[in-house]
Amino acid sequence: MTxxxxxxxxxxxxxxxRGIEPVEPISILLRELVxxxxxxxxxxxxxxxxxxTEAKLLTAMTPEEIFAEATSVYDNYVxxxxxxxxxALQAYARNLSERIIPRGVETHEVVGIVLLLRDVLARSLxxxxxxDFTKLNRILDAYEPAANRIANTVAVGFVQERERIIREQQExxxxxxTPVLQVRERLLILPIIGVIDPQRAxxxxxxxxxxxxxxxxxxxxxxxxxxxAMDATVANxxxxxxxxxxxxxxxxxxxxxxxxxxxxxxNIGVDLGKMNTVGDLQGGIEQAERLLGYKVVPMAEAS
Amino acid sequence: xxVPILKQGEVLIATVQAALADADLLQFRRALLQxxxxxxxxGVIVDVTSMDVLDSFASRTLREIAQMIRLRGAEMxxxxxxPEVAFAMVQMGVTLEHVATxxxxxxxxxxxxxxxxxxx
Numbered sequence: 123m124t125x126x127x128x129x130x131x132x133x134x135x136x137x138x139x140r141g142i143e144p145v146e147p148i149s150i151l152l153r154e155l156v157x158x159x160x161x162x163x164x165x166x167x168x169x170x171x172x173x174x175t176e177a178k179l180l181t182a183m184t185p186e187e188i189f190a191e192a193t194s195v196y197d198n199y200v201x202x203x204x205x206x207x208x209x210a211l212q213a214y215a216r217n218l219s220e221r222i223i224p225r226g227v228e229t230h231e232v233v234g235i236v237l238l239l240r241d242v243l244a245r246s247l248x249x250x251x252x253x254d255f256t257k258l259n260r261i262l263d264a265y266e267p268a269a270n271r272i273a274n275t276v277a278v279g280f281v282q283e284r285e286r287i288i289r290e291q292q293e294x295x296x297x298x299x300t301p302v303l304q305v306r307e308r309l310l311i312l313p314i315i316g317v318i319d320p321q322r323a324x325x326x327x328x329x330x331x332x333x334x335x336x337x338x339x340x341x342x343x344x345x346x347x348x349x350x351a352m353d354a355t356v357a358n359x360x361x362x363x364x365x366x367x368x369x370x371x372x373x374x375x376x377x378x379x380x381x382x383x384x385x386x387x388x389n390i391g392v393d394l395g396k397m398n399t400v401g402d403l404q405g406g407i408e409q410a411e412r413l414l415g416y417k418v419v420p421m422a423e424a425s
Numbered sequence: 426x427x428v429p430i431l432k433q434g435e436v437l438i439a440t441v442q443a444a445l446a447d448a449d450l451l452q453f454r455r456a457l458l459q460x461x462x463x464x465x466x467x468g469v470i471v472d473v474t475s476m477d478v479l480d481s482f483a484s485r486t487l488r489e490i491a492q493m494i495r496l497r498g499a500e501m502x503x504x505x506x507x508p509e510v511a512f513a514m515v516q517m518g519v520t521l522e523h524v525a526t527x528x529x530x531x532x533x534x535x536x537x538x539x540x541x542x543x544x545x
Contacts, residue, residue: 328512332508334528335508335528340528365520366508366514366515369506369510369511369515369521369526370506370508370526371504371526371527371528372528
């Protein structure tokens, strides 16, 4: 028996010698697919825009805006398919999110339109290759992983952008909610309203200390009329704030303590000699003025 | 590292640099007391603007200096504690109890002058 020795150059050759048809590599299929998507760009984009309207997505945007964004998304989508790299798409997704989130576009809408585009393009591939089932399968082998990765990239990019915006807004709210106000030379008022958690308490202290240095304050009135309750941790923070202010040469008057908070402070055993408190804000300001050597008198009546 | 001590009338002004080792702090305490006696000062300002940390040893030493100076009939004011340092100190429970503090040199001098005026 003789054995035929055949030199095999490639996988394609093996299959050929075994009598199986040669198979194109994925890269060639992708190129074919991308070419098809580019040729039919206008028609496919139109179909997609229609689907978006039918699904009642992106209602916050005008038709012109939807068209402009649809064009960008389509082109970026096809380019990601072509290059197989997703950095550009990620950057585009974040950029797009930054623009549409303030318009009130929601996550489900963004995910929705990307999936609709995926469907529209897939259908167009079914239509083109319907005669050749094997070829259609190969094309989908190339298309599906890439399309899924694209949908993923865009959705994740959108969500990350949303989270970033929320963090920024939280920070802004926190800063706004603890204003340090100068009402006289060397006199600062810190009106606190709402709930103080340890993080806000810390931020408050830092802002106050910086304010004391910047305004060269000698007296600070911290008004907590607007604070309903305080746990022992936060009460301790308040005491620390008073001590830290003293280290910067400023004395602190705390006003507006509710009965509950007064109870908490007594319970944690604060040396009340260290805390100067007055019932209400008016009383606190009057005492502060006295400490600073001011006297407020009514102007003489014009006779 | 020696802490420079300057004389301005009846007031001594000592400016502490960034990081003082424990031994340097004790040397400072000795030198400052000597100067208070020699110059018959009525007041001392310790400027800690450059200190980025004030630990418990530094705080205790400063308290002791203040007490010793008070025994000589003078008053001490610590000035220039930075916001971050003040914050760290209160969190660690390091206090400067019974030691006068002021925002900066100007404020410290104003405070000492007030005392002198009341005394005279």
